Amino acid sequence: MKSEILYPGAFPMVRVDLAAGEHIKAESGAMVACSPTIDIESKMEGGFLGALSRKFLTGEKFFFQTLRASRGPGEVLLAPTVPGEIVILELDGVSEYMVQKDGFLAGADAILIESKMQSLSRGLLGGEGFFILKISGKGMLVLNSFGAIHKIELKPDQEYIVDNSHLVAWSATTSYNIEKATSGWVSSFTSGEGFVCRFRGPGLVYIQSRNPGSFGAWIRQFIPVSE
Amino acid sequence: MQRVIPLPPYPGYPAMSPxxxxxxxxxPAAGAPCIVQVEEHGLTVTFASDTADGQPESVPFSSLTVTAGGLDHDHLVVKWVNVQGERTLYLKNPDVIRAFRESVPDHLSLPFAQAAERVRQVRHRGRLVWGVVGGAILATVLGLWFGADLLVELAVSRIPVEWEHKLGESAYRDFLSHQEVMKDGPAVAALGEMTQRLTEQIPNNPYKFEVTVVKSDVVNAFALPGGYVVVFTGLMKKAESGEEVAGVLSHELNHVLQRHGLERIVKSLGLLTVVAIVLGDQQGLVGLMKQLGVELLTLKFGREQETEADLKGLQLLQRAKIDPSGMIRFFERLSEKDQGRMEWLSTHPMSTARAERLKAELAALPKKSPEPFTFDWKHVQASLGSQPVAAP
Structure with a gap:
């Protein structure tokens, strides 16, 4: 299995080369084009209940699609819905990543995807919702973001502050607390940041350069109101 | 001799996965995958890749510090310092942690126990918080389910009487404009006297009752929120005495006093309205009613409301020294089968149980000697322009 990011930038695509018999799973609707040797199957990852919980709890898709090179080698082109960068991680079997619910694009078949409930304060104020995806296992993991993806490397006990809703993925070895952006409640909100996440290393934090919620609010003013 | 505690997968032990x-x-910032083995004297750390020195590193227990860490405090964090600097190990594999705990020396057992305790505490607190939140949500749902009536009463109690007046009045005027209203005559005077005697006995009455006689053969009477009562001549013709009509009147007045109409409106408008009213938006009610087309005149009261109006009506009659048995007699007569078209019955489902309950209630009340009305009922009925109905 080989993968390559085409057209890096705002409108990228991932090409995955599959050897005969290999397969990957991808977010439903992610496939753009593929060789005729590829079969597309839909699969309820994690069984019916797992899929159900993913659908209702994280808002992720109920079905994942499995792209299988069942009739010989072939390639698959995948793309996310939103404009933004794609990053490919290689999971080593030990590292675990928490991924915000829209961040998953595709993964090798040995990748495990679970819905995980966050703690109350993180769920309420972290901007990622109560449920996130916990991704572990061994193999390729493709994440997508809104805007560009920026990687923050944290040494043990090193701290970094990220505005909520800008998170894409973070290692399970990091931890974070939700706190006000400034010391006062009012200035926290008038500063436009509200709540922020204080991350503590070691580990990696992937952030996106645009906030989907803010973008939605901004674009709403241009949508004509129909009577 | 080294006592190696084997870790799964046992067969491929040297080529074990990290x-x-x-x-x-x-x-690298993401951390270097490594294989940790627990031995008698300490930990042996072997790096999977050759990025490091490639040699397994043996760390004695004496140089380790142990804490809990990671996103959910579910990792065991082991730190030590070697020649290259500080090393931090994140362990999550339960087998390694168990083996570590079993062979850990005394000086580490306390911090180890503290770290384990902290993990438990965090998990416990998480469960507790979710339990409390879940419980609160459940309690709210159950409370709304079972306490809806209470909430309706609360909402109704927040609606000022003036709003009730406005509500009732518009429906009342609208209704009367299509009807033939009896302006004066013995019947109007008789009803006026009944109303007078009854309302005198209502303490702190916020309503100015308006009772209108409408010419119609319909055997019925109804009350609108705000104190607007309509009695049809059909009902008066059917009644055998003034006390019977007074009984019906007392029943209707109590629908108003207990604000039954408002309760029904609020219920039919739904919970959101109730909440809005409780939170202070009474103004929206009239507009909402128009929007939703809630017809005041077609509102039916619930069985509990009818019972309440019956009992309160009975007590009111008693206080006004009007013979309450007239009310019961009238109800009983109406419930008999051969009474033909009875609108009263359609809105006031009659049952022998209802009459029985009223009789029991009457028996429990202290006896008072009734004072008769000043009018002659036969004369009143004669003024309505038809023969009194023959007693069955």
């Missing part, structure tokens, strides 16, 4: 992540200055 079970921990090691952090340090020369390692």
């Amino acid at each position: 079970n921990a992540l090691c952090f340090g200055d020369e390692f």
Whole structure:
């Protein structure tokens, strides 16, 4: 299995080369084009209940699609819905990543995807919702973001502050607390940041350069109101 | 001799897959996967890749510090310092942690126990918080389910009487404009006297009752929110005495006093309205009613409301020294089968149980000697322009 990011930038695509018999799973609707040797199957990852919980709890898709090179080698082109960068991680079997619910694009078949409930304060104020995806296992993991993806490397006990809703993925070895952006409640909100996440290393934090919620609010003013 | 505690997968022990992540200055920020083995004297750390020195590193227990860490405090964090600097190991594999705990020496057992306790505490607190939140949500749902009536009463109690007046009045005027209203005559005077005697006995009455006689053969009477009562001549013709009509009147007045109409409106408008009213938006009610087309005149009261109006009506009659048995007699007569078209019955489902309950209630009340009305009922009925109905 080989993968390559085409057209890096705002409108990228991932090409995955599959050897005969290999397969990957991808977010439903992610496939753009593929060789005729590829079969597309839909699969309820994690069984019916797992899929159900993913659908209702994280808002992720109920079905994942499995792209299988069942009739010989072939390639698959995948793309996310939103404009933004794609990053490919290689999971080593030990590292675990928490991924915000829209961040998953595709993964090798040995990748495990679970819905995980966050703690109350993180769920309420972290901007990622109560449920996130916990991704572990061994193999390729493709994440997508809104805007560009920026990687923050944290040494043990090193701290970094990220505005909520800008998170894409973070290692399970990091931890974070939700706190006000400034010391006062009012200035926290008038500063436009509200709540922020204080991350503590070691580990990696992937952030996106645009906030989907803010973008939605901004674009709403241009949508004509129909009577 | 070294006592090696084997870790799964046993067969491929030297080529075991990594079970921990090691952090340090020369390692990548994501951590270097490594294999941790627990031995008698300490830990042996073997790096999976050759990015490090490639040699397994043996760390004695004496140089380790142990804490809990990670996103959910479910990792065991082991730190030590070697020649290259500080090393931090993140362990999550339960087998390694168990083996570690079993062979840990005394000086580490306390911090180890503290770290384990902290993990438990965090998990416990998480469960507790979710339990409390879940419980609160459940309690709210159950409370709304079972306490809806209470909420309706609360909402109704917040609606000022003036709003009730406005509500009732518009429906009342609208209704009367299509009807033939009896302006004066013995019947109007008789009803006026009944109303007078009854309302005198209502303490702190916020309503100015308006009772209108409408010419119609319909055997019925109804009350609108705000104190607007309509009695049809059909009902008066059917009644055999003034006390019977007074009984019906007392029943209707109590629908108003208990604000039954408002309760029904609020219920039919739904919970959101109730909440809005409780939170202070009474103004919206009239507009909402128009929007939703809630017809005041077609509102039917619930069985509990009818019972309440019956009992309160009975007590009111008693206080006004009007013979309450007239009310019961009238109800009983109406419930008999051969009474033909009875609108009263359609809105006031009659049952013998209802009459029985009223009789029991009457028996429990202290006896008072009734004072008769000043009018002659036969004369009143004669003024309505038809023969009194023959007694069955």
